[in-house]
Amino acid sequence: MGEGRLMKSQRAVGIVGHGAYVPMYRLPGAEIARVWSGAGRGPVREKAVAGLDEDTITIAIEAARNAVARAGLAPEQLRAIWVGSESHPYAVKPSSTLVAEALGAAPYLLAADFEFACKAGTEALQAAMGLVGSGMGDYALAIGADTAQGRPGDELEYTASSGGSAFIIGPADHAVAICRGSLSYVTDTPDFWRRAYQHYPSHGGRFTGEPAYFHHSESAGGALLDELSMTAKDFTYAIFHQPNVKFPGRAAERLGFTAAQIEPGLLSNLIGNTYAGASLTGFSAVLDIAQPGDRIMLVSFGSGAGSDAFAWEITDRISSHRDMAPLTTDYIKRRVEIDYALYARYRGKLRD
Amino acid sequence: MEAKVANDWRLRGQRYRLEGEVCGHCGVAIFPPRDICPECGKPAKTPAPLSGRGEVYTFSTVYNAPEGFEPYTPYTVALVKLEEGPVVTAQLTDVAPKDVQIGMPVEMVTRRLRTHGEEGTIVYGYKFRPRVRV
Incomplete structure (x- = not known):
C-alpha cells in the first residue's frame, strides 16, 4: 500500500495537447565508429543532428506549436511556459520568453528555464501539473528539448542527439491523457x-x-x-x-x-x-x-x-486531437543521412 | 551593439511568429507590418497572424553571403507567396538548393538567422521549409 509518496493535484489534470520535433539530419553509429575506431556500429543505429540554424529554442518552438495546435487553444491562454534543457542557447537569458513570443503567448504568463540534465523536461511537467492542479492557471506548457553534445571520440558521441517534445497541461475534463x-x-x-x-x-x-x-x-x-x-x-x-x-x-x-x-x-x-x-x-x-x-x-x-x-x-478525446499536427514518426521519417564531416560542421566542432 | 539589440527587439513579432497586419478598410493582409495599407493607402495597424503556409514564387541560392550569414552558405533565399496574399523574402531551410522548385509548398519555421559575434545576441526569425505534412 501507499506511503504518502504519491503526488496528485487536488484538481484533476491531464495533457490537453502534445507535440514533438526531431531535426532531419541523421548520423549513423557506424560512421562515428569509422572515424574513431575504424570499424563497428555503436549502441544506437543513428542519431538525430540539428541543422546549422537549429538549437534548443527552435526545437522547443516547433514542438510547442504542435502542442498548441492539438490543444486548440489560443496561445494567450497559457499561464506558464517552462523549458527544460541542458543546452539552453544562452547561459543567462531565458529560452522560455523567446518561445512565449514565438507562440504569441506573451506577456501574461510565467516563463522560466529548468535544468536537471535529462529530466529537466519532466520536472517542468510536474511543475505544470502543480500550477494547473492548484487552480493558479488553467493551462501550462512544459517542454523538454536539447541539442546534446558529446566530446569527439567519447562514447557519448554515439548517442548525444537533438530533439524535443512539448505538453500542455490543463483540466482533466479537456484532457487526452489524465494523470x-x-x-x-x-x-x-x-x-x-x-x-x-x-x-x-x-x-x-x-x-x-x-x-x-x-x-x-x-x-x-x-x-x-x-x-x-x-x-x-x-x-x-x-x-x-x-x-x-x-x-x-x-x-x-x-x-x-x-x-x-x-x-x-x-x-x-x-x-x-x-x-x-x-x-x-x-x-x-x-x-x-x-x-x-x-x-x-x-x-x-x-x-x-x-x-x-x-x-x-x-x-x-485522443482521436480527434491526433491529426492536428505532424506525428512524431513524420519527423523521424524525414531523414537525411550525413557523414562525420558535415556533422562536425553542423555541430560547431570545427574551430579556427 | 545596443542599436542592433533595439532593432531586433522591435521586430520580434514579425520575425518570430510572422505577425502581419490586416487592413480594416479593404481587408487585405499585410506583411511586413507597415501601418499603411499598400492596396488602399489608408491606416492599417491591426496586428494579424498569418498561417505561415505558402509556395515558392521564385528563388536564388547564395554562395557569397553578406556579413553575419557566412556560416550558413550555401543557402537559398526565396520569394514565398503566402496563402493570405503577401509575398515574403526569406531563407529556405531543411532543403538542399538542388531540390528547390518554383511552386513548392512551404511552411514557416522559426530558426536562428545569425549571431552578433560570440558574445552578442542570437537573432531568431522566420524561414520556410518544405511542408512536413502536405
Whole structure:
C-alpha cells in the first residue's frame, strides 16, 4: 500500500495537447565508429543532428506549436511556459520568453528555464501539473528539448542527439491523457556533469548504470506502481529514459514490463538520446498511437540524479486531437543521412 | 551593439511568429507590418497572424553571403507567396538548393538567422521549409 509518496493535484489534470520535433539530419553509429575506431556500429543505429540554424529554442518552438495546435487553444491562454534543457542557447537569458513570443503567448504568463540534465523536461511537467492542479492557471506548457553534445571520440558521441517534445497541461475534463498520479525520486549522485564554461560534459563511465540510471528509474517506477496498487500488467505502454537501447529495456524488464509494452516509445535506435527530450519524445510517439482507455507509464531519468514517474490514462478525446499536427514518426521519417564531416560542421566542432 | 539589440527587439513579432497586419478598410493582409495599407493607402495597424503556409514564387541560392550569414552558405533565399496574399523574402531551410522548385509548398519555421559575434545576441526569425505534412 501507499506511503504518502504519491503526488496528485487536488484538481484533476491531464495533457490537453502534445507535440514533438526531431531535426532531419541523421548520423549513423557506424560512421562515428569509422572515424574513431575504424570499424563497428555503436549502441544506437543513428542519431538525430540539428541543422546549422537549429538549437534548443527552435526545437522547443516547433514542438510547442504542435502542442498548441492539438490543444486548440489560443496561445494567450497559457499561464506558464517552462523549458527544460541542458543546452539552453544562452547561459543567462531565458529560452522560455523567446518561445512565449514565438507562440504569441506573451506577456501574461510565467516563463522560466529548468535544468536537471535529462529530466529537466519532466520536472517542468510536474511543475505544470502543480500550477494547473492548484487552480493558479488553467493551462501550462512544459517542454523538454536539447541539442546534446558529446566530446569527439567519447562514447557519448554515439548517442548525444537533438530533439524535443512539448505538453500542455490543463483540466482533466479537456484532457487526452489524465494523470492518475506522479512521483519523484532524487539523490545527489554524480554520474554525469558539465562544469561552467565547458563545452562538453564529463561522466562517471560505468557508474552511470546501476547507481544512477537503474537505481533512480526503478525506484521511482516501482514506488509509483506500489502507491497506485498497480503492476506492469495494468499498463498498455511504458516509456523510460533512453540513453541507448539496452538500458530502458533492462529497467522495463526489472519492473515487469514486456518488450511489446516499451517498443512504441523506444526511439533511441532511430534518433539517439535527445536528453531532456528523450523520454518525452517517446511519450509523444505513444500518444500518437494510443487508444481511449489505454494506460501509460512514463519514467524519466536525469543525471545528478533523479527520476519522475507518471501514470496516465487516455480519454476519448485522443482521436480527434491526433491529426492536428505532424506525428512524431513524420519527423523521424524525414531523414537525411550525413557523414562525420558535415556533422562536425553542423555541430560547431570545427574551430579556427 | 545596443542599436542592433533595439532593432531586433522591435521586430520580434514579425520575425518570430510572422505577425502581419490586416487592413480594416479593404481587408487585405499585410506583411511586413507597415501601418499603411499598400492596396488602399489608408491606416492599417491591426496586428494579424498569418498561417505561415505558402509556395515558392521564385528563388536564388547564395554562395557569397553578406556579413553575419557566412556560416550558413550555401543557402537559398526565396520569394514565398503566402496563402493570405503577401509575398515574403526569406531563407529556405531543411532543403538542399538542388531540390528547390518554383511552386513548392512551404511552411514557416522559426530558426536562428545569425549571431552578433560570440558574445552578442542570437537573432531568431522566420524561414520556410518544405511542408512536413502536405
